[in-house]
Amino acid sequence: MNGSADSPANSRKTSWKKDPEAVKENILAIATEEFAAHGLSGxxxxxxxxKTSTSKRMIYYYFGDKEGLYCAVLEGVYSALRRSEDLLDVAGLEPVQALRRLVESTFDTHANAPHFIRLVMIENIHNGDYLRKxxxxxxxxxxxxxxxxxxCARGKAMGxxxxxxxxxxxxxxxxxxSFYNVSNKATFSASFGTSIYSKSQQSILKARTTDMILAAVVIGYEPKSWN
Known part of the structure; x- marks a missing residue:
């Protein structure tokens, strides 16, 4: 006996036909959460x-198998991170300010991308095998x-x-x-408490991270956040 017109199965079929790209995005969003939480094997x-608006059969139709879905998730989180970096227009900034902007942005982007951090940690357990594909x-x-x-080229050219x-x-x-700040939050907090993850302490850490990078690169740079 066929399902009713408004059954979940029929609703899913309708959504596949109307907007397959939205279905794929929905699958990837849920899969990102699941892989970040449980890893590839879990x-x-x-x-x-x-948890999605589709079925196991359609997941395999779009992504081939579980490993194919995992690879697509990896590509998705890397794409999101790089898109945020690409939006940074540093070409119009003088070199020192441009490098400062890149460091600060990377620190913030990583802090706001826990799924990316988790998935990179998981992929390192797999020795980067799936990323290489x-x-x-x-x-x-x-x-x-x-x-x-x-x-760097502009900075060197200007001395x-x-x-x-x-x-x-x-x-x-x-x-x-930037990565360690997020990847080791749980263990660092268990060992030393959570104070360093307060808004004020994170701001200080970002400033000191920026200072250390600039001091290593910029001739005569004097770190300011350590005074």
Whole structure:
């Protein structure tokens, strides 16, 4: 016996036909939460399907299998992070201010992207195997290196930056401070309390992170937040 016209199954079929892209976005949004919470092995496709406006069959139709969905989730969180960086227009800023803006923005973006941090931690457990399958992420990640290279080139040309200033090394340093602030929040809080995660303390940490990066790169820079 077929379901009624307004049954959940029929409603899902209608949504697939009307707006398949919205269905895919819904699947990815729920899957991002599930994979971030439970990892690749712990996330359950049946649970993802139950929370979405579609079905397990349609998840497989769009993404192939569970690993395909996980890869799509990884690409999605990297895309979101890089889009926020791409919106930063630093070309019109003088080099020191441009680098400051990039450091501060990275710190804030990571703080506001806990799912991204969790998924990167999970992917590191898998030795980056699934990330290597992506043709999209390497291209996405290139944009922030290009931006830092442009800032470094201008800074050196103006005699403001040290000759050894390197875009890839800078990205590693900036990401390290910003990532650890989120990735180790639970264990750090368990060991030392949560005071460092208050709004005022986070503001100080961001300022000191920025100072340390600028002091390493900018000739004669005197850190201000440590006074």
């Amino acid at each position: 996330a359950n496709i049946n649970e993802i399907a139950r 992506s043709d999209i992420v390497p291209k996405l990640n290139r944009s922030i290196i290009d931006k830092l290279e442009e800032v 403001l930056f040290r000759d050894g200033a390197d875009a890839l090394q800078l990205h590693w340093l900036i990401s390290s401070f």
